[in-house]
Amino acid sequence: MVGLSGVWRFDVRAGEGERSPQVFERWEAGLSEAYVPLAVSPRDSGEFRGWIVLGKYPDVELSTLGAAGQRVDRTETLIARTDIELLHTSIQMAGHGRLHQDGRVAEVGPGEMVFYDSTRPYHWEFDGEWEMDSVQVTLGRLRERTGITMGEIPIATTVTRDSPAGIVSGFLRELAELQDANPVHAAALAGSAVDLLASAISLTAGHTVPGESVETLNRRRVVEFMRRHCGDIRLTVDGIAAGCDISRRTLYRLLDQFDGGPATILRRMRIERACELLTARSDLPVTAVAHACGFATERQFYRAFRIEMGLTPAAYRTTGGGPSPR
Structure with a gap:
């Protein structure tokens, strides 16, 4: 493993002069070092x-990993090698996997989440290439922070991305992306992961969640709604409130930790999308980019773009990308 800015990176591949079995042995060793002792077969x-890519924080460990098709086993013999008790949470990013634990089988596809327990046997099956985000928290820390015990956790149950608990998987996906790009900012946000996981567990099990957690989930739900619909020219502050089934007052309260309020957040989301299109789709006229990103007119787009980026869309495209939105 190689350390970089507090994040550990591990990469193996079959290369010249090295047989795949040797590489696979190193992969098994790397998985076992990063998580818990595991047996892997291609x-x-x-x-x-x-x-x-693994980051370790005071309350949680967060990682992104991927590989070719394989089976991963956690057996009684392997469990006996360590006394650590972990709750694993995996969010599938690409490919499909099947998790087997306690007589249950969870089919997990892109965007879906599943919980499993390191103290009981389990195995994963991946038929092809796959990628996932993974969150680990010790059961002791989970009990200390939230009062939740392992018996209350819905093990090997697929959490879909459109379910109430799916909001949490969206947060964890974004946190994993942030960790790769900006570990310092990810560390600042990682502390809320345990409370959000507790909320996801409670929601999946059909229980109510504490008021503070509900507030956090509602905030995530609003931000996710805005991100999904920011390209809609018709979307307004009133439309956001209506789409999330909340009042304007509640909307402003949920977003009061962000500078500028919902209208400014929406504008920034649209500009972020525009930046992506300007660099990735050089064939699109600026007017088409404006409309695709939720701006009614090219003039409105130019004005908003200059406010956020400090230069025109054409100049941004010419330079291949400028500074991040302010």
Whole structure:
């Protein structure tokens, strides 16, 4: 493993002069070092590549990992090697996996989340290439922070992205992306992951969640709604409130930790999307970019873009990208 800015990176692949079995052995060792002792077997005899990006914070560990098809086992013998008790939470990013634990089988596809317990046998099956985000928290810390015990956790139950608890998976996905780009900012936000996980567990189990957690989830729900619909020219502050089934007053309260209020947040989301299109789609006229990002007119787009980026859309495209939105 190689350390960089507080984040550990591990990458193995079959290369010249190195056979796939040797690479796979190193992959198994890397997985076991990053998580818990595991046994791994390949699904085919082709070339293999696997990688892990892992960040460790006071309350949680957060990682992104991916590899070729394989089976991953956590057996009684492997469990006996360590006394650590962890709740694993995985969010599938690409490919499909099947988690087996306690007689249950969870089919997990992109955007879906699942919980499992490191103290009881389980195994994962991946038929092809896959990628996932993973969150680990010790059961002791989970009990201390939230009062939740392992018996209350819905193990090997697929949490879909459109479910109430799916809001949490969206937060964890974004946190994993932030960790790769800006570990310092990710560390500042990682503390809320345990409370959000507790909310996701309670919601999946059909229980109520504490008021503070409800507030956090509602904030995430609003931000996710805005991100999904920011390209709609018709979307307004009133439309956001109506779409989230809350009042304007509640909307402003939920977003009061962000500078400028909901209208400013919406504008910034639209500009972020515009920046992506300007650099990725050089064939699109600026007017088309404006409309695709929720701006009614090119003039409105130019004005908003200059406010956020300090230069015109055309100049941004010419330079291949400028500074991040202010």
